[in-house]
Amino acid sequence: MTVTTHSARLLPWSTPEGKPCYLSSDGNGYLARVADNIESVQLGMADDLLRDVAELLDDGKATADQLRFALSCMS
Numbered sequence: 001m002t003v004t005t006h007s008a009r010l011l012p013w014s015t016p017e018g019k020p021c022y023l024s025s026d027g028n029g030y031l032a033r034v035a036d037n038i039e040s041v042q043l044g045m046a047d048d049l050l051r052d053v054a055e056l057l058d059d060g061k062a063t064a065d066q067l068r069f070a071l072s073c074m075s
Contacts (some may be wrong), residue, residue, distance in 0.1 A: 012038045049073055 008022040012035055015021060025032050053070045056062050 009035070011035050012042060 008024050009027075009032070011021040011023055011031075013021055023031055023035065053074065056066060056070050
């Protein structure tokens with residue numbers, strides 16, 4: 001007898017009540033693919049934001065408001 005175990009995957013969204021969502025699967029189903037796509041978009045957006053913030057920090061003329069906005073986006 002073969003026993004297959006799946007670990008619970010934290011999904012990149014939450015319930016309407018703000019609770020985390022988990023998926024138990026082999027990683028090949030529809031929801032796993034949706035989560036993969038959303039995570040890919042999120043990682044791309046984070047990379048863009050980090051690049052923009054690095055440019056802002058290198059700019060000696062960045063204002064306090066610009067820096068505050070960048071920190072707000074990062075949080």
